[in-house]
Structures are given as structure tokens and as C-alpha cells.
Amino acid sequence: MSMPFSVLAETFEKLERVTARTQMLLYLVELFKKTPPEIIDKVVYFIQGKLWPDWKGLPELGIGEKMLIKAASIALHVSEKQIEQLVKKLGDTGKAIEMIKREKQQKQKAVGLLAFMQKPSGGESTLTVEKVYDTLARIALVQGEGSRDIKLKLLAGLLAEASPREAKYIARFVEGRLRLGVGDATIMEALAVVYGGSAAMRSVVERAYNLRADLGMVAKILATQGIDALKNIKPEVGVPIRPMLAERLNDPVEIIKKLGGRALVEYKYDGERAQIHKKGDKIWIFSRRLENITHMYPDVVEMAKKGIKAEEAIVEGEIVAIDPETGEFRPFQVLMHRRRKKDVHAVLSEIPVAVFLFDTLYVNGEDLTLKPLPARHEVLEKIIEQSDTWRIAEGIVTSDPQELESFFLKAIEDGAEGVMAKAIHDRSIYQAGARGWLWIKYKRDYKSEMSDTVDLVVIGAFYGKGRRGGKFGALLMAAYDPDTDTFKSVCKVGSGFTDEDLERLDDMLKPYISDKKPARVDSQMKPDVWVEPTLVAEIIGAELTLSPIHTCCYGWVKSGAGISIRFPRFIRWRPDKGPEDATTTKELYEMYKRQLRRIKEEEAPTGV
Ligand code: ATP
Secondary structure: OOHHHHHHHHHHHHHOOOOOOOHHHHHHHHHHHHHHHHHHHHHHHHOOOOOOOHOOOOOOOOOOOHHHHHHHHHHOOOOOHHHHHHHHHHOHHHHHHHHHHHHHHHHHHHHOOHHHHHHHOOOOOOOOOHHHHHHHHHHOOOOOOOOHHHHHHHHHHHHOOOOOHHHHHHHHHHOOOOOOOOHHHHHHHHHHHHHHOOOOHHHHHHHHHOOOOOOHHHHHHHHHHHHHHHOOOOOOOOOOOOOEEEEEEOOHHHHHHHHHOOEEEEEOOOOOOEEEEOOOOOEEEEEEOOOOOHHHHHHHHHHHHHHHOOOEEEEEEEEEEEEEOOOOOOHHHHHHHHHOOOHHHHHHOOOOEEEEEEEEEEEEEEOOOOOHHHHHHHHHHHEEEEOOOEEEEEEEEEEOOHHHHHHHHHHHHHOOOOEEEEEEOOOOOOOOOOEEEEEEEEEOOOOOOOOOOEEEEEEEEEEEOOHHOOOOEEEEEEEEEEOOOEEEEEEEOOOOOHHHHHHHHHHHHHHHHHOOOOEEEOOOOOOEEEEEOOOEEEEEEEEEEOOOOOOOOOEEEEEEEEEEEEEEEEEEEOOOHHHHHHOOOHHHHHHHHHHHHHHHHOOOOOOO
């Protein structure tokens, strides 16, 4: 069974014209109904704008704008210069290719060169989804000598065969600029409607996706084997599980209460989260964003091979940079510095690391994610052979807020960021992919009224003034709202950047600049340029305030106002976070409420 690629291109065009999620959902449902189950994975990957999940670590297409134009010039029989000129005018290679192709087709029709019209559907292409996918996959995978020419030939062939509209989307896909604005949540809902019978089945699809972070694979199991197969899905070694995340609180009494009176309290190490998979001698390491970072940590690979005493296992821990002399923790930035180095082996001894393990999710065929934390911890202790640099996280079990507080202070003294308090009752499962109250982080105060930093997504940028004229000097930042799958503006941040940060800003933003407001962005403030929600930065400010212009939590506290940050300052980039990992609108709302409570307590007259 196959499906014409034109069906997909038509849906893309429709999706591009709308921004309302409900409408996007309808278009996806319509598309999935037409899609043969065997190719649903490919269709899902196309919508996600990728050939396969990033964590697979497979090569990307490796085609830049220049090569795309060259391929188009071969396919369309026009000079590269001509295409380049049109691209300059339109600012969009895909559109330029579409226009040239359409013009040519019309001309041919006009002069009666009807050969192409003998094709079915009067000049439309006969490309199928499989053919386009398989050809693009071949382009990505071909390597070595002569690969450039092969890539070029394959791409030119596709563009020649495509209809004008199809060529536009193939070009955009190749450039990594498909940007349909459809989030995973909407794709999952559409899958649930079509194959699960109702939107209510989205939770089943979501759980499967949380256990196996490959939406194409999940869609295929669902479409070919049905919803029951998805209900029974287990983690698979080598396929990352989406991480469980914590809520935050800064009051030990409240923390203990929230966790049901008793908790496991561990150091919150300030490093990089690592999900480590082992199968025999093979090790995979996945980051918090599920990138395959195995090659960045050859030392951790060795530790895991020796230190996991199970044939098959998935464990989680934090990788921390340590001082080779003293063994003390070093800041997160040091680790990121190591991550940026091309030759990891050269810095292994300069920036050694230690791993602190805190969970195990799967061992020898058994899915542990639905087991309570104490049971998982017991397995962890059994399968981990500890050494100086491969340890189980420091922790205590307590029901006493005071003991929690002193452990917190000890953690800070030892260079940790604070503590993670975790529920240990019967329902303390591993909530893959969710931020919930089973884990609560209690972090060091950053010595400011705003007691914690937030991680916000860049959605726009403003040009600087004076010395910075013509270059970006401030950013429009947004929080993530998972309920509507949108990014809502919180503040404009223009301070806290070092000169070096500012120098890099133009280059960093360039690939994500958009000529219109990106689909999932909700903002009344209009920046000089819009930016596709991609980059995440850590921000602190004097306090949270109400603002009539920002759309975060609009109307939640007071009608006509949203929540914003007063005197926001940039602290650092968070390359380890994706846009959907940013602080959520709900979290900001909770922070605002806590701040209000604090102010009220401080203002309350004493002795009453
Ligand atoms: P933050 O922005 O505070 O670093 P986050 O948003 O990345 O956190 P959270 O769920 O808020 O993620 O906090 C949990 C993070 O803390 C984990 O992703 C992990 O990297 C880190 N961490 C450090 N020590 C532990 C621990 N003992 N248990 C669980 N997570 C830990």
C-alpha cells in the first residue's frame, strides 16, 4: 500500500495556513485516516520535520542551501543564479523552487508541449510518500568518496519528479525549515482519535511515547497492532525513556507534607542528566533531551560496562565534573565546556567526571517504571558496583523537616545545587515524561527576591541601540503552556549578557529567525524579529509582577493581566533543554502565588 506524496504536501499547505490547534488536529485526523498503517511512521516523521528520532544519532541530510539550489538548477533546467536571485527576493528557497517550477509548467502547457500531460492527473507527479522518504534516507546515509555527487543526483531526481507544491515541501524539509508548528501533543491526539477511537486514548499513546521516545515507532505499533499492543508496551534497551521531572518547593515542612509524611532526600547534583542503557557490552547514554551523547563520555561508558552487574539495564544518574585534585564538584559550565570540545579524549583527564546514580527503570526484561521507588532503589543497589566515580546518589530517608533542612545545607556545602525529595509510598512510580509532585526539588536561593531562576524560550529579538545598533540586544522570552501546546510571552530581557554572549547572539538566532509569528507563539508584544521557539535560557529577576502586555497566565490572577518578571537578567544558556522543557505557565503561576503568600506573611502585623 502506498500513498501519493501530494496528499502529504496538501496537508502541509493546509497546516501552514492555520494556527489554531483544533484545526490542525482536524487536518491531521483527515491525513491519518488516508494513511496506510505500514507507512504511518514515515508520515509522522515528516510532520515532525525529521527522518528519524534525533537520539538514533544517524546522519542528517547534510545538504546546505547552496547544494539545494544546485540540485534545483539541475532539476528545473535553470541557472543557479536565477534561483538565487529569486530566493533573495522571497527569502524562501522552497517557495522560489515552487514558483519556477509552476511557471515552467504553465509555459509548457501554453506552447502545447503536452508530453508531461500524459502523466496521470494532468502533469501532477507520481511520487509516493515511501519514495520521497526512502530517497531522502539514502541521501542522508550515503557517505564517503563521491557521496556529494550521489546526494546531488538523488535530490535533483526527486525535485524533477515532484509537482511544484511537492518540490516546495521537499526543499523545506531538506533545509530543516518545514516548521509546520504542529507539536507532538497534537500528533498524539490525532493518532488516538484515528486508531484508538477517541481523544481520550491520548494518554495511552502518551505513555507509550514516554517509554519509547520514537513517535513514528509508537504510531506504527498502534496502527498495525491496535491500542492494546500499545497498552502493554515496555521500555526497550537502546530506545530512550522520556525523563521524569520534579516540581519545586522551598519549604521543608511543605515538602514533607506533599510527599505523604516521609521521603527519600538526595543531593541534587548540578551536572548533566544521563540515562544509561546497557545490553551486554554495548552502552548508550542519552541526555535529558534524549540526544545520544554516548560519544561525549567514553569514560562513563567504561564505568557503566564495569559498574552495572546486569546483562540488560536502564539506569539514571547525574554526570558531574569533578576536580581531579580534590574530587570536589565543579560547576555545570565546566561540564558544558567539555561537551563543546571536539576532541573529547583530549580533555578526559583535564575534566574528569563522576556519575551519581539515582534510579533504575528496566532490568533484564522487567519494566520497573510502575514499581514504587523503594523497590526500584533496591534493584539499583543490587546491580550497581560502586567506585569513587560511579556511585549511588547521597541520600537519607526522613520524615523530619528539620533533618531535611540540615541535609539540604550539607548538600549545598558539598557543592550540590540543593536536594531532590522523592515520594516513597506505594504510588511512587516512575512517571516517565511528566513533571509531578512525586519528586520535589529544593534548590539553593540565588540571593534575590525571586527565589529561583526560570528557564524561558526565546521567541523574538530586538535590535540594540547605540554601540549595539544593528545587532541584537534584547530577547523576548516565553514560558511553555503544555495544555495548549503554546509559548506565552513573559518578559523582554536585555541585561545580564556578557559582551561575548552578545557577540554570539546574531549567529545563534540566525537559523531560527522567522518572517512571521511562529505558529505556537502567543504574544502581544511585537519584537523586531520573530524567532522559532528553540533556544532556552535561564533567567532571574527582581520579582514576578503582573503585566498587561505579557500573555503568560493571562487572566489567571487578574483579568487583563498576565505574569511577567521585573528586571529580568540573563544568566546562561541551557543547551541541555528543548523548548518544551522550559518552565511552564503553571509553574510561574505557582511561583507567583508563593511570592504573594510570602509578602503577606512579611506584611502581617505581629502579635495578632
Ligand atoms: P533544573 O532546571 O532545576 O536543573 P530541570 O528542569 O532540568 O531542573 P527538574 O525536574 O526540574 O529538571 O530537576 C531534576 C533534575 O535534577 C534532573 O533532570 C537531573 O538532571 C537533576 N538531578 C540531580 N540530582 C538528582 C537526583 N538525585 N535525582 C533526580 N534528579 C537529579
